[in-house]
Amino acid sequence: MSISVQNISKTFKKVNAVNDVSFEVKEGELFGLIGPDGAGKTTIFRILTTLLIADKGTATVAGFDVVADYKSIRNHVGYMPGKFSLYQDLTVEENLEFFATIFGTTIYENYDLIKEIYVQIEPFKNRRAGKLSGGMKQKLALCCALIHKPKVLFLDEPTTGVDPVSRKEFWEMLKRLQQKGITILVSTPYMDEAELCDRIALIQHGKILQIDTPQEIVKYYPKNIYDISADNMYKLIESLKSFKHHYSVYPFGEFVHYTDTRNDFNPQELQYYLESKNHTNIKIKITKTTIEDTFMELTK
Amino acid sequence: MKRFIGFIKKEFYHIIRDRRSLFILFGMPIAQIMLFGFAITNEIQNVDIAILDHSKDATTQEIIHKISSSKYFKITQLIDNESSIEAAFKKGKVKAVLIIEKDFTKNLTKENNANIQIITDATEPNTANSISNYIISIIQNYKQEINKNTNVPYQINANTKMIFNPELKSVFMFVPGVMTIILMLVSAMMTSISITREKELGTMEVLLVSPLKPYQVIIGKVFPYIFLAIINTIVIVLLSIFVFKMPIQGSYLLLAFVSILFILTSLSLGILISTIAATQQTAMMISLAGLMLPTIILSGFIFPVTSMPAPLQILSNIIPAKWFIIILKGIMLKGVGFTFIWKETLILLVMTVFNIVLSTKKYKIRLE
Amino acid sequence: MKNESVIIVESLTKMFGNFTAVDTISFEVKKGEIFGFLGANGAGKTTAMKMLIGIGKPTSGKAQVAGFDVFKNPEEIKKNIGYMSQKFALYDDLTVKENITFFGGIYGLSRIQIKEKTISLIEELGLQEIENKLVGSLPLGWKQKIAFSTALLHNPKIIFLDEPTSGVDPITRRQFWEMIYKTANNGTTIFVTTHYMDEAEYCDRVSIMVNGKIEALDTPKNLKSQFQVHNMNDVFLKLARG
Known part of the structure; x- marks a missing residue:
């Protein structure tokens, strides 16, 4: 050593x-x-x-x-x-x-x-x-x-x-x-x-x-992370935070990193939810976990 | 050894490339000595004095004549009694009153002991001090003259101070003081600043994490300043001799030896400061407030130690500059040998050792 | 409303002797936009920003900030902008409340306004517990939030941020960006100068300065696809390496 x-x-x-x-x-x-x-x-x-x-x-x-x-x-x-x-x-x-x-x-x-x-x-x-x-x-x-x-x-x-x-x-x-x-x-x-x-x-x-x-x-990160984007970033974060199944919501560059409390989470559900909140240009896709995500999870 | 030389080379680069410190190092000594030498002299000339002669005989006339014929004094008033002395002073013109006792000549010839009293206006203590010294010196000269012709020496009570500065030039009195201050400044302040600068820049961290031993770092930092302080000493002495025509009475070798000792004392103080201070600014503040001010005020350079209040007189004993000034005056003005100044030299030596021991105790081989 | 430009810069140039620090740059920033002003140290970002906040006089060109001309009305500009630098933001030896009161005073708020603002700000940030603590004793994340809020005390039209989140832990950083999004959503323009490319990812649009010139200006997304890379850092690398 x-x-x-x-x-x-x-x-x-x-x-x-x-x-x-x-x-x-x-x-x-x-x-x-x-x-x-x-x-x-x-x-x-x-x-x-x-x-x-x-x-x-x-x-x-x-x-x-x-x-x-x-x-x-x-x-x-x-x-x-x-x-x-x-x-x-x-x-x-x-x-x-x-x-x-x-x-x-x-x-x-x-x-x-x-x-x-x-x-x-x-x-x-x-x-x-x-x-x-x-x-x-x-x-x-x-x-x-x-x-x-x-x-x-x-x-x-x-x-x-x-x-x-x-x-x-x-x-x-x-x-x-x-x-x-x-x-x-x-x-x-x-x-x-x-x-x-x-x-x-x-x-x-x-x-x-x-x-x-x-x-x-x-x-070590326990969940799948989704990149979410929409036209109004601030309102997107607000909406995601008021979504009852959210586990974590963090702005991450041009996206928001979102994780759900459930293991059988269906992105489509979130899509409908965001549409109901009048968001436009919604994009949801699964993404790779970064070290920063891990760090945040560990310090949470 | 190679490391040491490399270190010193680096220190010289720092000094040469910093215009400010270069100015302090070389401009200051010259500027100070010129300033004190030419501008701030407390030499006296044509001072108004009054005389109260209770004897009024040939001898006292002769003394009065001696005084008035010197360029230093002008006798503007002759007083008859003690009560008008205060009035003479209050008018503001008269700076001193000379009182000759009754039966002066009789006392001098019969009892070999006569008294003259000098009252000076002490609102300007330095001038007052000079006036009395000047008068005493004139009387002293007179005494020597009359004693030449008699077997029994006549005694006029007087101070023997001025005989060591027979030309009565005050710049001679300033040289030791200025030299002390300059050496203190260069050695203590500049080294403490240069050591703390390394701390501030973070380079001390790298030096600590190197095979250099702490004492090597310290000696490396200090050495250039020993060298510079010696150069300064030489410059000051040369200026005194050639510009102010001041003769150095004592041994040059002894002068060099005590100067180096005082440089070491100051350096040890600088090192001590740098062990306490974390930034250049603090080091500067401590050096100025803790070293320079006491050196100027308490060393006897400007204000005579004997006229200070008792607590300050006691305090002045821990000021290295006080002892160094005594030594310098001894060597430069009186021309005394080592036997007369060994006590002061020993005090400086003890102070130096004490500071170095304390610094080594306080010096950190780590950051904490 | 949304299309109103609060910063309009046309051929702005600053020379120091023969050296052109800022070389005929032009851009516009919209109300409520988060604009990233990127460049390496020495690329001219700071010089350009100084001109925009009214403390540096341009050599030539035109610039309007918050509706005022940088040549004619630099003092008016200062009244309508907020500024938060990473190095200096708050006095460590004053309490949270004292800092807020002090900065309110600087921005010319009345005593009643300061009082109201202080109360609402402390409530909004949840500072009740620490309002009388010295700022120096607070974690960096808190300091930044408070600094940001004090820079907003006088409701400026534009707020200039200098490397706002470098060295901060990731969670605090997110919270800080959420505050920025919220402020922008309320119509305040955010002007971020930084040389950290990950901060750039959060901006609506970014400009990249290289040697005094703006070499790229677009949304991070478009820049990334234009240079066919995955992050702003690589965009910068491609630009700077030519």
């Missing part, structure tokens, strides 16, 4: 930031902690990177205990905190050089590891980090976290505040890093990114709701 977390709890001034959390990450795995702001993701990251000590529970990273062997961990992990922790007044190259020297290495020693990412920002190597776009900052921060060839990489919300193109490129990079044998623990509030992980833990209010592969996790 590359990361092993057992019954970790952490309280800040009465707030239970992390509550009895356990999970394991295998070597070479890309593991995602998925949850909204304030779910406890950052606290877990800080405990695992030896920046905080848990009130209860134990954890090991790369075989080292996070409290007793914190020095060894600091030699073997790469960490990219939520805010891209770069020196804004240093250039791209100077930042990278600095992080290389403090880890006792050089840019060239592990160049093959960062090459793919670095070539994208190399044209701007003399630009100050503060003047880079969000996507480029993110790439530079990743290079800095990788420069000493860590065994385990911790990425805390690496895609927050980054445009969709950079986000996509970033996840492609993570996949390739994973193939080089690096274990990656990543956190994100975006459910759509969950699908790109090998396994995920859904987390809310400091508690883990479920751990599984993205493909399996949606199977």
Whole structure:
């Protein structure tokens, strides 16, 4: 096991930031902690990177205990905190050089590891980090976290505040890093990114709701979900909520995700009901369960 | 070692690229010393004084003549009795009254001990202080003159303070104070700000999760400022010597040694502040309110410690600047050796060690 | 009524020196519409929005917001719009009630109006239990709902939302969108600026800005079928990658 977390709890001034959390990450795995702001993701990251000590529970990273062997961990992990922790007044190259020297290495020693990412920002190597776009900052921060060839990489919300193109490129990079044998623990509030992980833990209010592969996790959802649309979204939601057999009604992009309390639900019935409520352009079709649906069901 | 050099290189980039801090580092010392040297002098010239001479003999005439012939004083009034002293002051022109006791010459020649009383208008305490010092110094000179011709030294009761600043130039008094403030500013405030900046930006998190040991981080952050503070010391001393023609009486080596010690004291305070403050703003506030103000007010730089109320006098003892100013005045103006300032030096050393021990205790290897 | 345009933008341009931040954009937004204004950071969204809410002066072009010209009557515009940003919405060190009263005051409501509005708002959102709590102690979801309601205190014709639901948990996010639908249904226009494409899915129509120009403008559904993809994220990727 590359990361092993057992019954970790952490309280800040009465707030239970992390509550009895356990999970394991295998070597070479890309593991995602998925949850909204304030779910406890950052606290877990800080405990695992030896920046905080848990009130209860134990954890090991790369075989080292996070409290007793914190020095060894600091030699073997790469960490990219939520805010891209770069020196804004240093250039791209100077930042990278600095992080290389403090880890006792050089840019060239592990160049093959960062090459793919670095070539994208190399044209701007003399630009100050503060003047880079969000996507480029993110790439530079990743290079800095990788420069000493860590065994385990911790990425805390690496895609927050980054445009969709950079986000996509970033996840492609993570996949390739994973193939080089690096274990990656990543956190994100975006459910759509969950699908790109090998396994995920859904987390809310400091508690883990479920751990599984993205493909399996949606199977925990007990019901069939229907996409429903009509001309007036607001009235559609109102009508569905007053339908006596409704189990859940959530707006979901251009549709409403609807589930029924009954197992033998017939969409036709709902069609008639909505027509009776004067809805126009009604469309009802069964849809695939998403991780977001599962998350909502688990936090309900 | 390579890590350390890499770290220091990075620190220098920060300093060089931040115009504001560059200005504080190099503009301030020059601006301050010029400001104090030229503008805010409390030198006195042609001050109106009154004389109440109870003796009216040859010796007192000679003393009065000495005083009036100096460019510092103008005798505008001769008073006959004690009761008109207050009236003289109340008119507002006279800043000091010199009272010569009865039988002054007799007391001086027969008993070798004569008294002169100086009453000054203390509504301007600094001026009053200077006036009395100036008068005392003139009388002192006179005393030395008359003693040349006799076997038995005549004694006129007087203060011996001014002989160490014979040209009576107040800029000399300011140099130690300005130097103290600058070193405090550069060392304590700038380091505490630069350390808390890393906390604020989140880079401290990354530094903590690296093989760098905490003391390496601290030394790396602090080292450039030692270097800069030393440069500042040199600049100030050179300005004093070449612009203000101030002679340094004591040993340069000793001066360098105590300056470095004081820089270390200030740095240790800066580190201590950075262990408490989470943001640059807090660090700045603590440095300004907790260090700069007491340094300016309580160190004896502007207001003499002896004229402070007792509680403040006691409080002034914990201000490192107070001791450093004493040391600096000793070396720069009096030219004393280490044997005269070892006590103050020891106090600074103890303070430094105390701060460093406290900082290491408080310094977190984690975020909490 | 429904076809009345509350935002009319024609060839609006903003230059900073030689750099064209907003490049001759044109669009209209209807009353009661939820309009998504999308683009990556630096694409010119914020500059364009600043011009629309009357705090940035356009270099050239025309724009009318809530019936007022952005050149001539920016002050009138400010009176007729609401604004809620993700970064700053409410004062954490004031209570819920104090916040409502304060913002009511800013928008020029009378004391009686503020009192009435406060009561109705607290009732509507079910805030009776927490009305005297500091906003800072509330969960993010609550804060957003209250912030949204305070931005509506003066019955603005248009409300501008800046990344309203990023980082919020999925259920709270749904509740927030339901509030938006309700507000839009009452005739208030909703103008959402965001670079999160999943927020775009909820809008009636969206425009996508790339390098200062509007490169696409349609309903999410039409855009998806036009680019033959399943979500707005992919629409954006196709547009941005050319």
